[in-house]
Amino acid sequence: MRAKKHLSKIAILAFSFVLAGCGSTPIKQQPAKDENKPVIEEKKEIPPEKDEYHKSVGKLTVSKDTFESDKAEILRTIEILKTIMSDFDYQSWLLYVDNESKAYWSKPANLKKAQGKLPIKGLQLRTLQDYFKYVFVPSRAGRNITTIRYESENYIKAVQVTNQASSETEEKYTVYYYFNKIGGHWQLHLPEIDG
Template sequence: MKVNIVRVFIFLCAGLAVLTFAGCASVEPEVAEPVEPAVIEEVPEPEPPAEEPVEGEPEDFVVTQEIYEKTFDDVEVLIDRLNTIIRNENFEEWNQYLTREYREHYSDPAVLREISDDLRKKYRYELRLRSLRDYFLYIVVGSREEATLDKIEFIDENHLLAYSIVNDTPVILYYLANDGEGWKIALWQ
């Protein structure tokens, strides 16, 4: 009897399996028609139009290593000279190293009044600048007597920025212009 029960059990299991699989709809896979690969044409990127200098716009000024080194040496000598002049508080000699625009700007009573007002607001420093000489003695002497040149940056052939590095930060010492006779302290354009 035990054998019959095992056979019946096996028969029932087999029957259930057949019924389960028979109840599932069989689906034949669809065969897609072959598709030809798409042809991708490489379209060359259009070249940017040649830039023509705009009238009145300066072209990029390229500095060779030789020009940079020569100019750096010249500016370093100038700054050493200016340091001596400033340390000695020699206004007349300092004045010779200024461009006309710089001299006119820092001689302007409105500019001197604005600087004086800023000093009062920021530092509570009561000082009334009345002349370029005052500007030199009270502003320049205290801030530039020990300037060191660390790098220069050309703006164009006749203008550059002279920098000192302070706490890993470049600080502009002077904006300089070459007037044909040499580098002079200029008004930042």
């Protein structure tokens, strides 16, 4: 009996040495995951002055809802104008132009000034329809108007953002349309010639 106890002690000691000699590395305990704990994702906030709404309204007091509504109406109108321009439908185009622009661009002296600034020399602008056909349509063909910029609460530029400038505060865009709000609706405005 004594020999059995002695053998079992030797076996226990031998087993302990075998375990110690295996060279196993201790396993690090992984913290238990709490399935009920919400995962917090880091979102990069766009500073207010750099988001589309703030770029568009600047310092004017135009609500976000009004901005969204105005932008949607103007972009919808531009889509209609694209069809009108592709068909060279002058009469339909006139329905979208404000009266001030029609009056200004119907004057021969103003058409002559515009004619002098055209890249194609010798092209005659005698009527507003000539302006539509030779100036308005070609300068807007194939343009992708993406957003608006307010000049005032009732005057907007429709623009194509061409690229982001290197400066965080600058933005480069090209203006292709101007709109006046008249009677609660946006109408196409044709700016006067400088000089």
